[in-house]
Amino acid sequence: MALTYEQAGALAWQWLEQIARVSETDDPERNGVTRLCATREHRQALDMLGGWMRDAGMALRSDNGANLIGRYASANPAAPTLLLGSHQDTVPHGGKYDGIMGVLLPLALVRYLDHHAIALPFHLDVVAFSDEEGTRFSSTLLGSKVLAGTFEPAMLDAQDDQGVTLRQALIDFGCDPERIADDRYAPGEVLGFVEVHIEQGPQLEAEGLPIGVVSAITxxxxxxxxxxxxxxxxxxxxxxxxxxxxxxxxxxxxxxxxxxxxxxxxxxxxxxxxxxxxxxxxxxxxxxxxxxxxxxxxxxxxxxxxxxxxxxxxxxxxxxxxxxxxxxxxxAAVQCAPALVSRLEAAVAASGVTPRTLFSGAGHDGLAMQALCDIGMLFLRCERGISHHPDEAIDPNDLGVAVEVLARFVTALAEAERW
Known part of the structure; x- marks a missing residue:
């Protein structure tokens, strides 16, 4: 039986519930999720994500910035790469969906593509960024800066509350901080970066829309x-x-x-x-x-x-x-690439949803990734606009909508370009 968008979304929901338990807190429903950079919980999360990526037939690699990257490979080794992903880390006592949902939805997309034997003329890399929130070291956008090639070595001297430097934490995590510069993507090899994130605001819910397209990051x-x-x-x-x-x-x-x-x-x-x-x-x-x-x-x-x-x-x-x-x-504000915005709007419309474009009032990994490539972004509605809090909530049915939008986006991109 063919895997449907809804079933792929349900799989993402199942994964979200499982990985929420990878936390310093003992009860994510009451106390939220706490998962900080280069900690035991970070390692457990990457191990869990890596298992799901392997199950989808993806090739895995970790880099020296503690990012995890799974590749749904094109038959052409020299093909360019489309990046999808978000961050796996949280604020203290955060919600179950901020960041990690943007890793698991692309992974559900890959499961859908693999199940239907849909080949792409480009590599599709799903990234679990290491540290977007900056909670432990105040090192905001660590992982995305590594991939974009804008990481500043001075960040390695930042210390956490126990006096451990970012440099030492990365070494303890199995990374080699002195080789971070080797982990950047070459600008010419990347088609773009697209992130799916909860809105962290009330607009989509107020308008009865499951998903929206982001025009800019504030x-x-x-x-x-x-x-x-x-x-x-x-x-x-x-x-x-x-x-x-x-x-x-x-x-x-x-x-x-x-x-x-x-x-x-x-x-x-x-x-x-x-x-x-x-x-x-x-x-x-x-x-x-x-x-x-x-x-x-x-x-x-x-x-x-x-x-x-x-x-x-x-x-x-x-x-x-x-x-x-x-x-x-x-x-400075970062504008999403007009070409990606229009393609995402078309994918939303093709999925039976009225396209709605809105800007992000919060920062995201796209702030760093725009130094590497064009960026695009989708928002999923969240209940009452609550985020960074244990009460963060989404409609599970919206995950299936998001998988469909992503599938229509990547397949239309594959058909529209000349490879």
């Missing part, structure tokens, strides 16, 4: 602000004479919220506040806070920055407060 910038006022007794200093730093911070919070709500494709947050001297009856003298802005369009984000900082300067001047501000992080 650009991000973060600022640290220190607002300086003057401490005083809260009962004796008249209100009109106060220099209250926390009142200034409240103005900043309002300005961020107001600007982001009024600007399309812009989101922002004041995520962290420290107040001093933080006494119940003391006027705050200093308030430190962070501002984060995100947009898939860098011009929008940069214009918003200029507008926001101008408004903040004016508001704090009115309150007789002094401001120190510095940019502490900036990541």
């Amino acid at each position: 650009g991000i910038e973060r600022h640290k602000l220190s607002i300086h006022g003057l401490a005083g007794h809260a009962g004796t200093v008249p209100m009109h004479l106060r220099q209250d730093a926390l009142v200034g911070a409240a103005r900043v919070i309002g300005l961020v919220d107001e600007l982001c709500k009024a600007t399309d494709e812009l989101v922002g947050v004041v995520g962290k506040i420290d107040n001093s001297p933080n006494g119940v009856n003391v006027i705050p003298q200093r308030t430190d806070l962070t501002i984060e802005l995100r947009s898939p369009d860098d011009a929008t984000r940069l214009a918003a920055r200029e507008t926001l900082l101008t408004r903040i300067d004016a508001a704090l001047a009115e309150l007789d407060l002094r401001l120190e501000q510095r940019l502490i992080y900036e990541q």
Whole structure:
């Protein structure tokens, strides 16, 4: 009996349930999944994934960045390669689907292709990236930077909470950090990179759509602000004479919220506040806070920055407060390749789903992989948009839809190109 898309999706669901138990936590339903880079759980996950890859007839290789790659090979050894995959690591007490679903869905696709003896004129490599989250070493996008050829050796000196360096952890994992540069793909050999990921937002669920196509991965910038006022007794200093730093911070919070709500494709947050001297009856003298802005369009984000900082300067001047501000992080937006977006939209439509294009407000391995090749991305709806949490949930039936979309995408790509 021929394997159906639905059955392949059910197989992916079965795998997801099994690998969720590979975790530092003892109960993934209640306590989530914790699987960090170059740990015992990482090794167990790769062993489990490797077994499923072998069952699908794939050739396996591990690299010196602790990535696992399974190849569904073309009959032509010199054929180019299409990369599919995502990360297997998690945040502490994370969900069962963030990242790992994007490894197991391509693996279910390979099982479907192999079952139907569908040959491709290109190699199809399924990648389980080693460390996208950066939880253990703050080494975000480790695995994808290795494959893209943008890994910086200085990252090897990063330490975890126990003082173990990334270099030593990789050595203990069986890798040779000094040979990481040898593990990159040659740019000319790669057709593109496509990732499937849970949306981590509520839009697809609200619109009743199982799957959507990503247009871009957001650009991000973060600022640290220190607002300086003057401490005083809260009962004796008249209100009109106060220099209250926390009142200034409240103005900043309002300005961020107001600007982001009024600007399309812009989101922002004041995520962290420290107040001093933080006494119940003391006027705050200093308030430190962070501002984060995100947009898939860098011009929008940069214009918003200029507008926001101008408004903040004016508001704090009115309150007789002094401001120190510095940019502490900036990541440019990455656009998904139009050709891949259109092919993925066509595959979604051919699967009987109304195409919906949306941008990713979170970072993904594509941020690194775009230095190597064109990137594309699919989102699967998730319940209430929850992610990085034990309550992360998906509809199992959506996995079959995703397998169908991927199958239509790769077979159309094979038929459309001249090889």
